Amino acid sequence: MQRIYKTLPILTLAFGMMACTKGFEDMNVNPNESENINPQFLLSTTLIATAYDYQKDAYYDKPASAGRYITLVRNEGNDKFDWGPQNWDGFYSKLSTNKNMMDLATASGEKQYIALGKILKAFNFAYTSDLYGDIPYSEALMSKESNIVHPKYDEQKNLYPDLLKELREANDLLGGELSAIDKKSDAMYGGVALKWRKFANSLRLRLLLRMSKGYPQAFTEMQEIVGNKTKYPIFESNADNAEIKYLGDIGANSWPGGPKANAFTEFDKRKPSKEIVDALRLRNDPRLQVWIAPVDQPVGGLVDPNLYVGVPNAVPAPYDYNGGTPHISRLTALFNSNSDPMLSASMMTYAEVCFILAEALQAGKITVAGETAESLYLKGIGANMKYYGVDQKAINDHYYDQASVKYNGTLKQLIEQKWIAMFLKGAEGWFDYRRTGFPQFVPGPLAPGGIPKRYIYPDAERAYNEAAYQKALTVFGEDKQTTLMWYLK
Structure with missing residues (x-):
């Protein structure tokens, strides 16, 4: 519990100096340094x-x-x-x-x-x-x-x-x-x-x-916010995202998977899960190629013959899944970078806000001028697609016309799309699962207690x-x- 009360050393020094005698202060003033902490x-x-x-x-x-x-x-x-x-x-x-x-x-x-x-x-x-x-x-x-x-x-x-x-x-x-x-x-x-x-x-x-x-009063307060955007402005595009870019020149300001922050072995032991890979692949999602690398050897997989293969969580010998490393996907080299325009230290995104409002509107709890649950659902997907530079490809490939993507008014579909859009952006995927039960994750055989709360x-x-x-x-x-x-x- 001690660090809960920890005070920065520089502040301790500053406050401690106040107790010194006037003469001592006069002798120890550096004219080139500020006497105050801003x-x-x-x-x-x-x-x-x-x-x-x-x-x-x-x-x-x-x-x-x-x-x-x-x-x-x-x-x-x-x-x-x-x-x-x-x-x-x-x-x-x-x-x-x-x-x-x-x-x-x-x-x-x-x-x-x-x-x-x-x-x-x-x-x-x-x-x-x-x-x-x-x-x-x-x-x-x-x-x-x-x-x-x-x-x-x-x-x-x-x-x-x-x-x-x-x-x-x-x-x-x-x-x-x-x-x-x-x-x-x-x-x-x-x-x-x-x-x-x-x-x-x-x-x-x-x-x-x-x-x-x-x-x-949760939805009453939500309605107050969305009903007066002059008084309570909210995110309106990806330009509003609460995130900080990585400079990438040293480990301390590099993406946590980048080589300046961690060795390649640290990157390589983190494989994309089967759930996220299958969700992207089954929807022909253009974000798949941005996030997930194809397997090194597409022939010879023991249980999954696809070009993109995720590893199930909590299974025995996950490194040997599907025949081992040549037959399972890595994350793309993007996530082994020190910095990239698509890598940020992200705290909240416009896409998340769209899905939050879509869920509340879909449940009949709020109204949003000029919007429907469907329009906000589509804006949430589109904002994340645009963030990763595949928004036009999604349109060209008729992504939104698929039965699995076309809006159907269910919480299951909405949260699954939000979960995809929140890939490696905060703990929201886990927190939404706890709250809604979606996506319907199946605990692995070595995690019989299920996903923690x-x-x-x-x-x-x-x-x-x-x-x-x-x-x-x-x-x-x-x-x-x-x-x-x-x-x-």
Whole structure:
């Protein structure tokens, strides 16, 4: 639990210097360095860490296996769902940096960074809660000012509405008269406040749909957003996507599968899953060739004679599936790049927003001016096709005319298409499966417990925050991967 309260060393040094004597301060002032820490410097740190870590999870870690995008053919623990307790230090470290930014912005009166901090706070706390359920929230990060070193766990049903409030306040702040956001510190939107407002309101839509089962006013609030896009702007095209490009010049700013970040052996042990390959192949989907490489030897496969062959999750000896490496597909070289226009650290996309609204509209819960569930469903597919440069090919090949693609008004079809569009973009494939049961994944033979519903709390909680941890379980339930969090019940 210790890192939940970690303060950046540079801030510790700065605040510590305040206690020094005046004479000592005068002797130790460097005229070439700023005496103040500006919040925009911490914005850059928080923003890039948030996007990069979220994307790394989506490609490299458990959400990739739980979302049935990746099958590991070595070190297969993720696929077998034998996950055990999961450390959350990284999540709270980002939140700590973000809080420091907001505190500095409050002290200096720079409300633009308070607004951006609220958005990043909501994104990171929501993701942490999505993974674990009930988590420390209201008392987290309070060790310095309130000496709270054993924070209580907040129930998800109370945490989520508060995050909605933070996002609403961020939108309202950014819609007012504020100083400019430093362009160089904003690696995502280059200081454009309207883009951040779109992200805040689009993220609200994601959270509202996710919590709609247990939050009676969810669709009322969604309707308020889509009914007044001047007050609550949302994503309107791929240009609004909340994502950061990789520079690719060093490992730290490269795509997590790229050679500067990882050896080829790391890339090669991550094969596309059978579910995603079959879904693309059976629909004659032009994204197949962008994402999936053909097998090296199309003749001689033991169980699958196709040119594109994915590996099932949680099967014995996955490296030997279909006769071994020559007869199973890799991901394309795109995903072994350091950077590419089609590779970004993605937090949310326009395609996702289209599918969110299509689902709510299809269920009869909201109306969207000038749109139907079908039009939004098609826009969601089209936006993702365009992102990968195959939108015209999809039209030329009559992709949308196929019976499996032509809109039929079912949740199954809508979520399956959303799942395809969310390929390696966040944990949404896994989270939608938990929420809807679609796509209808079949657990592999070595994962009899099925796909997990959550992460198990960190071991450190039992050592450093035992009382709060035990009290939380009396409300939340057993600390198991199968326990349902509030919005899934």
